Amino acid sequence: MSELVAYICKKVKKIELSDDSIIKINSKKIQFNLLSLDAKTYLVGLGNKFYEATAQKLDDEKYSISINGKLFEVEIRTTLQEKARKLLEASGSTNHKLEVKAPMPGMILKVKKRVGEEVVSGEPVIILEAMKMENELRSPVAGKLKELFVTEGSPVEKGIKLFSIES
Numbered sequence: 001m002s003e004l005v006a007y008i009c010k011k012v013k014k015i016e017l018s019d020d021s022i023i024k025i026n027s028k029k030i031q032f033n034l035l036s037l038d039a040k041t042y043l044v045g046l047g048n049k050f051y052e053a054t055a056q057k058l059d060d061e062k063y064s065i066s067i068n069g070k071l072f073e074v075e076i077r078t079t080l081q082e083k084a085r086k087l088l089e090a091s092g093s094t095n096h097k098l099e100v101k102a103p104m105p106g107m108i109l110k111v112k113k114r115v116g117e118e119v120v121s122g123e124p125v126i127i128l129e130a131m132k133m134e135n136e137l138r139s140p141v142a143g144k145l146k147e148l149f150v151t152e153g154s155p156v157e158k159g160i161k162l163f164s165i166e167s
Contacts, residue, residue: 005082007075098141099164102156106130111152113145119165126150126162143167 002017016024023032023046033045037052044051044067056064058073061081065072077085110127113119124136125145139145146166150156 003079005077005079008072096141096143096167097146097164098143098167100125100137100140100162102128102158102160102162103135103137104128104130105157106135106155108150108152108154108156108162109134111148111150113163115145115148117145119143119145128156128162137162139165141165141167 004015004017006013006015014026018024021032023030030046032047033043035043035045037043040054040056042053042055044053051067053068054066058064061075061077063074063076065074106128107130108126109129111125112127113123113125119125119139119142121139121142123139125139126137128135128137143165145163147164149161149163156162
């Protein structure tokens with residue numbers, strides 16, 4: 001069984017194709033037949049009605065389909081592709097704010113970046129002195145330095161917020 005999601009005229013249709021010539025469109029089961037007339041033209045039987053359809057692939061997910069002379073642009077994805085697309089849209093549409101905390105008690109020796117500056121993943125932001133050793137605290141992600149919660153020369157305890165990055 002194939003499970004697909006189709007966008008037709010901005011309407012979402014959930015489609016399930018089974019091996020026994022049954023198509024399920026938004027939970028409605030219909031008997032179907034498909035006969036290929038040539039490389040792009042098909043005779044489609046849905047229930048007791050027959051339609052002549054031509055299809056042209058526009059890209060990986062978009063097709064231009066003509067049914068009895070009426071033209072439609074259709075996007076078709078597997079249900080897995082649709083879930084992935086929704087996850088990507090959701091993650092891309094919101095900014096993420098990540099707070100970096102002190103891994104150990106110590107003293108802030110140097111702040112290497114200012115609020116508003118861009119940082120790349122792995123770039124040093126703060127130098128923390130702990131037990132007479134200098135530790136570079138790096139940005140875990142690429143983004144913009146949103147906030148600094150400490151200043152040079154200030155003592156910090158383990159777990160104290162040091163800075164936040166907005167990605």
